[in-house]
Amino acid sequence: QMDGFFPGRPPEPTPENLCHLSSAVRAVNADIGIAHDGDADRIAAVDERGRFIQPDYLLALIAGNIAKKTRGKIITTVDASMVVTDHVVRNGGKIIRTKVGDVYLAQKIVEEKAVFGGEPSGTWIHPDVHLTPDGPLSALRIYELLSKTDKPISSLIGEIPKCHTMRSRIECPNRLKPVVIAKVYELLAPHHDRVETVDGVLLANKEEWTLVRPSGTEQCVRITTEAKNREQLVKKHKETELIVKKLIHDVG
Known part of the structure; x- marks a missing residue:
């Protein structure tokens, strides 16, 4: 039909x-x-x-x-x-x-x-x-x-x-996205072994990685976290969500 x-x-x-x-x-x-x-x-x-x-x-x-x-x-x-x-x-x-x-x-x-x-x-x-x-x-x-x-x-x-993966989205006005992503890099990059900025900020250590990137189609920031250990995955993802939410609030 x-x-x-x-x-x-x-x-x-x-x-x-x-x-x-x-x-x-x-x-x-x-x-x-x-x-x-x-x-x-x-x-x-x-x-x-x-x-x-x-x-x-x-x-x-x-x-x-x-x-x-x-x-x-x-x-x-x-x-x-x-x-x-x-x-x-x-x-x-x-x-x-x-x-x-x-x-x-x-x-x-x-x-x-x-x-x-x-x-x-x-x-x-x-x-x-x-x-x-x-x-x-x-x-x-x-x-x-x-x-x-x-x-x-x-x-x-x-x-x-x-591997264990979690994905989520956090509402964020388009005008705040560049500032939020820059703040994520500034705050979290020094604590990770590998950092990439192809699309947003990818933060990686030996057993896990997290990607924080601005959506290209919606007014939000997307977070993807992956880890070999399920408990570590949840902990890392929730921590990143809290940091991003606080940054959006602070810069807004």
Whole structure:
């Protein structure tokens, strides 16, 4: 049904919006369930048991498979999980990170002559076909991978080493974003082993990293934290949220 009000389900392919897809997969014993957003430039999936596949791991699976076949460069964004980097490198590829957004992704693919690019949002670009995010084409890449193995998608995802990730957004007027990000750098950079400013501020230590970046589409600051230890992840993420909220209040 062509209806811009999306009567079937909300357009975002989130776990809570894909309950009917999960049920359908279990009902017909399907190998996988595929979902797209409203304009089908992004992809999401549930496994053969109807369980939502975390986007970072779906991206890692496909990026790693392409790296294994090509030994080429893979582009992803600064907010992608380290599982993407680890899986690509393990399969003989090279990861290059860029700013969040499919425009930056496409530009970097061209610049680096990369073989694939993807964001954890589900936006994937296949430069051997074209440079536009394409959900149905991404689905075909997944089908191709599954057609060449006897393993279910859950097993393939399960082979990827795990990290714990948290993401959140904090409302912030556009006019305050540059000041807040600069203050985050000034306050937190000296306490981290590695600092990058490709898009916002990425603060990394041996077992964890946190990205604080201004949203390019909403009046908010986005925070992504990843760690190998779940308790450390929650602690670090909450601490960063409190710092960012205080900075927004103070500079406002």
